[in-house]
Amino acid sequence: MYNKKVKDHFMNPRNVGKIKNPDGTGEIGNPKCGDVMHIEIKVEKGIIADVKFQTFGCAAAIASSSMVTEIVKGMTIEEAEKVTNQAVADALEGLPPEKMHCSNLAADALLKAIQEYKEKQK
Amino acid sequence: MKNNTVKSAEIKKIYMDHSATTQTDPAVVEAMLPYLTKFYGNPSALYSIAEESKKAIDRSRETIASFINASPSEIIFTSCGTESDNQAIISIARLKKEKGNHIITTSIEHHAVLHTCDYLQKEGFEVTFLPVDGYGRVSAEDLKKAIKPTTILITIMHANNEVGTLQDIKTLSSIAHKNGILFHTDAVQSIGKVPVDVVEMGVDMLSSSAHKLYGPKGVGFLYVKKGVPMKPFMHGGDQERKLRAGTENVASIVGYAKAIELAKNSYEAEAIRLRNLSRYFVEELDKAVPDVVFTGHPTDRTPGHVSCCFSYIEGESVLLMLDSLGICVSSGSACTARSLAASHVLLAMGIDVTIAQGSIRFTLGHENTKDDIDYVLKHLPGIVDKFRKMSPLYEK
Ligand SMILES: Cc1ncc(COP(=O)(O)O)c(C=O)c1O
Ligand code: FES
Numbered sequence: 001m002y003n004k005k006v007k008d009h010f011m012n013p014r015n016v017g018k019i020k021n022p023d024g025t026g027e028i029g030n031p032k033c034g035d036v037m038h039i040e041i042k043v044e045k046g047i048i049a050d051v052k053f054q055t056f057g058c059a060a061a062i063a064s065s066s067m068v069t070e071i072v073k074g075m076t077i078e079e080a081e082k083v084t085n086q087a088v089a090d091a092l093e094g095l096p097p098e099k100m101h102c103s104n105l106a107a108d109a110l111l112k113a114i115q116e117y118k119e120k121q122k
Numbered sequence: 123m124k125n126n127t128v129k130s131a132e133i134k135k136i137y138m139d140h141s142a143t144t145q146t147d148p149a150v151v152e153a154m155l156p157y158l159t160k161f162y163g164n165p166s167a168l169y170s171i172a173e174e175s176k177k178a179i180d181r182s183r184e185t186i187a188s189f190i191n192a193s194p195s196e197i198i199f200t201s202c203g204t205e206s207d208n209q210a211i212i213s214i215a216r217l218k219k220e221k222g223n224h225i226i227t228t229s230i231e232h233h234a235v236l237h238t239c240d241y242l243q244k245e246g247f248e249v250t251f252l253p254v255d256g257y258g259r260v261s262a263e264d265l266k267k268a269i270k271p272t273t274i275l276i277t278i279m280h281a282n283n284e285v286g287t288l289q290d291i292k293t294l295s296s297i298a299h300k301n302g303i304l305f306h307t308d309a310v311q312s313i314g315k316v317p318v319d320v321v322e323m324g325v326d327m328l329s330s331s332a333h334k335l336y337g338p339k340g341v342g343f344l345y346v347k348k349g350v351p352m353k354p355f356m357h358g359g360d361q362e363r364k365l366r367a368g369t370e371n372v373a374s375i376v377g378y379a380k381a382i383e384l385a386k387n388s389y390e391a392e393a394i395r396l397r398n399l400s401r402y403f404v405e406e407l408d409k410a411v412p413d414v415v416f417t418g419h420p421t422d423r424t425p426g427h428v429s430c431c432f433s434y435i436e437g438e439s440v441l442l443m444l445d446s447l448g449i450c451v452s453s454g455s456a457c458t459a460r461s462l463a464a465s466h467v468l469l470a471m472g473i474d475v476t477i478a479q480g481s482i483r484f485t486l487g488h489e490n491t492k493d494d495i496d497y498v499l500k501h502l503p504g505i506v507d508k509f510r511k512m513s514p515l516y517e518k
Contacts, residue, residue, distance in 0.1 A: 002442075010439070011446065016512050031476040031515055034436055034464065038514035054514040056479075058438040062512065 002059060005093045009063035014070050017052045023120065026112025028105050035061050035102065037109040039069070043117055048072050048080055053109075060099035064106035067091050072110060081114055083107055135448045136494045140334075140487035141283050141311060141427065142452055146377070147336040147488075153380040154338065157373035165370050166359065175372045182379030186343060189382050190328070191319040198344045198352070198362045199375055203310040203331030204234040206344040207277075209366070210306045210327040211238045213353045214275045215247055218304075222272030228252045228260050229470035231279050234329075235308055236466075239277075248272070257419040258287035258471050265294055269301050276305050280323075281312035284467040284483060285418030286427030288316065295324035304350060310334055310342075314385035315393060315424045326350045332374065336488065337381030341374035396426030396486050403428050403484065403495045410503045415477055417468060426486030431468070431477045434516040435509040440482055443505045449498055452483045476515070 002010070022040035029036040035057035042050035051073050053065040068088050072080040089095050089103040137145070163172030165179055183194040200206045215225065227239050229251040239249045250268045252260050260278060276298045281288050291307055298305040306327040309318055314335030320328055328345040332338055346352050346365075358367030408414060413433040432440060437453030444451055464478040484498070510516040 007442075010442065013512065027514065031479070034479045036514050054512055056434065056513040056515050057436050059442050061436075062439060 001096060002063075003093050005091075006060065006063045006095065009066040009070075009092065010059040013053075013062055013066035015052050015066065015073070016054065018054065019050055019052050022052075022113075024113040024115070024117030026109045026114070026116060028109040028112060029057070031056060034058070035105055037061065037065055037105045039065070039106075039109040039113045041072075041110075041113045041117060043077065046076050046078075048075055048077065051110075053106075057105070058099070058102060060095050060102035061105060063092055064088050064095075064103040065109075068106040068110050077114060077117070081111065083110065134497065135450075136490070136497060137450045138484040138486055138490060138494070138498070139450045139452050141286075141424075141483065141485035143333045143339065144336045144487055145489070146333075146338050147381060147384060149384060150337055150377045150380045154373040154377040157376050161372070165372060166361070175370075178372060178376050179370055182375045185379040186382050189318075189386055190313070190345060191321050192345050193348065195363070196320075196345055196348055198346060198365050199370060199378075200342045200344055200366060201340055201371070202342045203232075203308070203329050203334075204342075206329035206331070206342045207232070207234040207306075207308055208238050209344050209352075209355060210329060210346075211235065211275065211277055212242065212355060213351075214304055214306070214327075215242050217351050217353050218274035222270070222274045224248045224250070224270050224272040224274060226250045226252060226265065226268050226273060226276045228254060228278055230254050230258055230282055230284075230467045231277070232283055232308060232310070234310075235277055235279065252278075254470050256472055257422070258282055258285045258417075258467065259419065259422075260289055260294065262290075262293050262297060265297050269297075269303065273301065273303050276303055277307070278305075279308040279311070280318070280328075281309070281316070281424045282418070282467060283311045284465055284481075285429045285471070286311075286423035286485075287419045288312065288422050288424065291323045291325060295326075299324065311424060314382070314389055315426075320345055320347070332378040332381055335381050335385055338374045338377045341371050341378050343378070392488070393425040396490075399486055399490065399492060399495060400426050400428050400484075402492065403486075403499070406495075406499050407502070410499060411506050415473065417471065417473065417481065426490070428484040428486070430482060431473065432480040432482065432506050432510075433477050434513045435480045435506065437479060437481045439509050440480070440502075440505055443508075444498070444502070447497075447501050449501075452485075453481055 019040040023043045025040045027038045038054040040052050051069045055065040085104040085107040161174040165176040183197050187194045243249050295305040304326045307325050308329045310331045313330045326347045331342040354365050356367045415431040417429045441453045468478040
């Protein structure tokens, strides 16, 4: 059902956990629907220096969270903001159609964390 | 988190999904083969190889009928459990339309019954889906209250596929009969595991499927008590006393009877063995993993059936990790593993929807041993722990 890349990120997820004093946190989803994604970022000089996630969800949700953290680590905020759900799915070399919404969650949670960071800067 | 990959040499194959389907018993395969290679004649034909296939169907019907205390003429072979359920429910609905349009079932049926009832609802039938208690049992009182003058059929499953709970069919069917209502039961998950006697249970119709009891896939039967009307929904030849047209699946029917014959000789001892194994499994799992919610009735359930929810995590991830270790289990119902909704059975039992997302079902069978369980117990706590540490719902 899942390709090798998805399985790899699911079996060995990157960047799991929390950050001490994060600069931005974003949470999306609802346990009732079977998925909650929580992403935290640390920003240094406009660059995402660290990013961690926690996810309650299916394998696709875990793999997408892991992938999105890997993609944006080291990116500028401006670059990271532009990372789309499709980009996450593409980096995972595709997800089954009924699992596409899981990748949506990952990019959305990241965007929320970035928004929170930006709010704090004002 | 890294290095969770196991060396392939360590990987075993441990099948613990016997409620989804079973491996066809080698003796069953052997019994079937001559009816594919040698006696392949159409049972309706007149030459001798056809005569042999016709006789084989008759013998199979006798074996199966006697196992459930029915007469051979009360057995209609079908293509699967789903067809049997559809045939029973739709047939009665159509035939009894003049008397009424109300059907009673439960909220925990297999989709073969639930979706058939939904279909009839769209046609204008009224359906009551009875609630269940926390163990997944229907109450006789609720059934009595649901009965209306327009009720024409009550259909309640014998054993539930997701949580294993058995219903007191005898009590429920006697309520139906006191009110002059026909009673059907889906016994797909119970035949070959617990006693099934149509007279003792007092049912008018009963569905079964061979692949759940070490028989082949794609063959089932519907028991229809003598005198209960039936309307075919496959039209064509005169097979199955004109109730189910289509050339008989001879080899599978023979395999079905062989599976029943094997079950007849062994199921009681096997039930004791499986109950001991699952008791050990539950006790050890409960010790090894905190916050496990075991679902279904603790004792009134099919042998070897262990179902539970791991709080704070989602079932699919556990299932896939177990798969990477060669362990086959299911999450929720086998048929719904691809859909996103929590199991309708667990929700009907009042289990919190978040907890229900973490459901896993282990259904043990012939080839499972205590070693298999120990292998699962060795890996499962670490897997659950890994996903809990990853879960934003788990704060510890
Ligand atoms: C309770 C129940 N009813 C019906 C069915 C359907 O049987 P079949 O797969 O033979 O159509 C199943 C099998 O999943 C079942 O568990
Ligand atoms: S998180 Fe909902 S199905 Fe993937």
